[in-house]
Amino acid sequence: MRLYEHQAKAILSSHHIPVPPGRVVETAEGAERAWLDLGGEVMIKAQVLSGGRGKAGAVRRVSTAQEARGVAAELLGISVAGLPVRKLLVEAAVSIAQECYVAILTDATQAAPLVMLSSAGGIEIESLAREHPGSLVRMTIDVLDGLRPYHSRWLLSRAQFPPAAREDMVTLLATLYRIYCEYDARLLEINPLAITEQGELVALDARMIVDDNALARQPRLREWRELNPAEREAERARINYVSLPDAPADEGRPRIGIIGTGAGMAMANMDQVAYFGGQPANFMDVGPGMMTGGARTAMEILLRRNDLDAILVSGYSAGPLEIMARDVVEALAAHPEKRLPVVVRLQGHHDVEARAVLENCTDARLHLADDFDEAARRVVALAGQQEVPT
Amino acid sequence: MSILADHRTRFVLQGITGRFGRHYGPLMRAYGTQIVAGVTPGRGGESVEGVPVFDTVAEAVAVRQAEASIVLVPGLAARDAILEAAEAGLRLIVALMDGVPIQDMLWVKRRLRERDVVLIGPNSPGLITPGQCLAGFIPPHSCMPGPVGIVSRSGTLTYQTAHLLKQTGIGQSTAVGIGGDPVVGSTLVDVLTSFETDPDTKAVVLLGEVGGTMEEDVAAFVREGGFSKPLVAFIAGRLAPPDRPMGHAGAIVMGRGETYEAKVEALRQAGVAVADLLTQIPTMIAQRLMT
Missing domain, CATH: 3.30.1490.20 (ATP-grasp fold, A domain)
Incomplete structure (x- = not known):
């Protein structure tokens, strides 16, 4: 979750880091x-x-x-x-004597927080790294120690910070590290961090990205989220839904709504549909919510869209596939007005039971496929046909 | 032989009385996995389908000689559960649940560095050694015993790929899903290292995803001679919308990489065969097993 500048600044300010x-x-x-x-x-x-x-x-x-x-x-x-x-x-506006850069972020490769500091700032960090490579100083932090004042002094000296600002910076960095931990940040960046003509530090811009996995224990940040209704619905059902923007180059290719069990499967379904000439309209992973009606919500979200030519439900799972099959059938029954083909392929632990549910359904819009490849092929072929009998 | 776990491995199931524990525990036992104990704090003394439940992992180790753990507790409780398992001296911890805060994983990884323990996951489908044991969600009938190792960042693609291989008559030594989170216990390179020394693994399928730099690390590892067996890779997410969850600062730390194209390019330059489609994998593996 990304925070707006004013939200990040509100957090900084509540921890006594000066902002204008x-x-x-x-x-x-x-x-x-x-x-x-x-x-x-x-x-x-x-x-x-x-x-x-x-x-x-x-x-x-x-x-x-x-x-x-x-x-x-x-x-x-x-x-x-x-x-x-x-x-x-x-x-x-602030009267700026010098613009600096400071960030704390999670380095996934090192599995550790990383502090980055430069006495040059105000431009995008990538340009900064390119144009003044020597001025960008980094330090990997051991979470057992945290960011100690002597770490900060070493960083400030290496980054050739103005000596008069260094002890204030030591305090600021300690506060930033505390915020990074307390708010489960993945990134906390102040750029530019101004040193004013009076020698004070002021955060002129702030960026903060919070770990979505940690939102369950960050009630204040959870309230700040702006989800559209479909995203909110998806979140409640524990499914992941991302609608893809129209690709103009793909006009004329049938738009396929996609439901997969698991993120990888959802992405592979998208790739396979595109390979057979379809245009994937979304990413949808029902994995975590499968046990609790996630597939029903997933189908509802896609059926409510008016821009799809067909829907592909294709999964492989050890989860309760018969529940998923029933959810798909019920969602279709609830929307008799939607005239689009739905291809379903469910393999995995309960696939015999799932298949029985699907075979008992007499809805002509429902098409069964036996494997991953065939399902993608079928859905693109069916989507190309204009009229679908109901 | 196999990697990480086999029919002798004695597992404790942390979270045995929860909804997921009750669904997947019996599935694993039916496959032959030795689940010798369960742990749910406050429920010690009970039993679940004949498996004794303890309050702590230490008791499960003392009474039932557990040596490995399957962790199925809620995401916010994972840090405690994993560290408890590590401190109890277990050698293998398979963490299946999602929603584990990344900063909790930073602490877990830091603590585990001091111990001789392998952590798989979190947000992982677990692992299966076909015909021997299942520690996770992998549908057992997608697999059969054989010479191909699978290491994957995706759960469902692991099952799908095992199934595609099985349909062409190719079985698996062990299949491991390392988990889909940015920070996980074992990386793709860690698992490849285990496959390299396993005599029963003749070739490996690697299933990567866009995001992160683990596939680039694999490319470097192969180039440096760390992995010498035939390797076929597939990267999911060619069409995924470009997302840079960490923005520009993240790009600095990660360097190049993260995108589908960068990963495929890095792997091909290292001599790794990359499948454009999942369905091409069985043929590519079959060719390499014959030579």
């Missing part, structure tokens, strides 16, 4: 009022979960109430990287 004074607004009038509160030079920053906001013109500096209102109205009408701007962060 600011307000989150959703209207042009709100931005104007925020300017009146803050006064002077003010930054208006579009809140979207994407990088490259500066390049997209979605971070702007204004100096009057009128300007604040105008810029806010403009930003609230645009999209950045396909994401509509719904909220703005209006912040007092």
Whole structure:
């Protein structure tokens, strides 16, 4: 789960890491009022979960109430990287003496937290690593010790941080590490971290990505999630659903809704359907929710879409496949109006029972397949046919 | 022979009284897996279909000489369960459940470094040594005994591939699903290392996925001579939407890689045969077993 800049900053601020004074607004009038509160030079920053906001013109500096209102109205009408701007962060501008970079992230390969630090910042980290490779200092942390002050001093000295800012940085890094642990972060990044002309540290931008596996113990972060209704429904049913955007190049290829048991199987189904000339419309893994009606929800979500030419249910599992088969049959029965073929292939521990359930179903939209390859082939062939008898 | 576990391995099932434990425990026992004890805190003294339940793993070791564990507890309880099993001196821990926080796994991996124990998982389908034992969810009739090892990041693809091989008359030595999470106990390279020294494994199928750098690590491992047997790989997710869960900073740490193309390229350059489709695997393996 990615947090918005203003959410990450709220967390930093509640742990006494300085951020510029600011307000989150959703209207042009709100931005104007925020300017009146803050006064002077003010930054208006579009809140979207994407990088490259500066390049997209979605971070702007204004100096009057009128300007604040105008810029806010403009930003609230645009999209950045396909994401509509719904909220703005209006912040007092900071007089910057130096921009730095700091991040703590989980290095999966080392299975350890990693601290990255540079006394140059403000640009994207990949460019930073390319243009000033020597200035980016890294340290792998032993979770048994955590990030100790002497680690931080070593990092700051290697990164040639201004000596006057170093002891404040030691405190800031210790706090950041505590936040990283407390909030189950996978990434916590401040870029730029400003050293002001008064010599103070201020987090000008913040990015935070939280481990989805840990949300069960992060109630506050769970509340911040923005799921669309289908995603929320999928989550409740313990299934994973990702709708794929239309690929314009694939127009004319039948769009196939896909349900698999397990993430790998769902992806392999997508690959196989594409190989036979279909266009996979989604990723759907019902594995974890199979025991508790996950397949019923999965079918409902796909049947409610109006852009599919066929549905493929193809799985191999040791789970209760007969429940999955019954869920598929019941979902079809609940939607007699949907005229699209559904190809089902279920193999695994209870496949005899599952097959019996499917064979007892007389719905003409339901087609049985015996294996992985045949199922993908059949669904693409059937989707190409216009009328499907009901 | 086989790797990790066989018909003699004495398992304790942690979480034996839970919903998943009750469904999969009998399945594993029916296959011949020796589940000699169960553990559920607070339920010591009970029994589940004749298997004695203990409050702690240490008791299961003392009374029933358990040497390995199958962990089927909720994700948030996994760190405790795995560390308990390790401290009780078990040599193999197979963690099946999903939803284990990554930072818990950082602690687990750090602690396990000090011990002589192999952890498979979490978020894993477990492992099967066909004809001998099943520690996990792998549908047993997808497999049969034979010369091919399978190591996989995906559960269901493990079963599907075993099934495809079986249909062409090729059995498996051991099939291992290492788990789908970013941080898991054993990596693809760790399992390949075990297959390398197993005399009964003549060739290996590797099932990778987009994301992470484990496949790139395999490519480097093969190039350096760490694995010398015939190896056929398949990478799932060619069409998966590009996702960089860790953003730009993650890309710095990971370096190149993560994408389907990068993984296939790295493996092919290391001389590993890569199947474009899952269904090509049996033929590719058969050719390599004959030479």
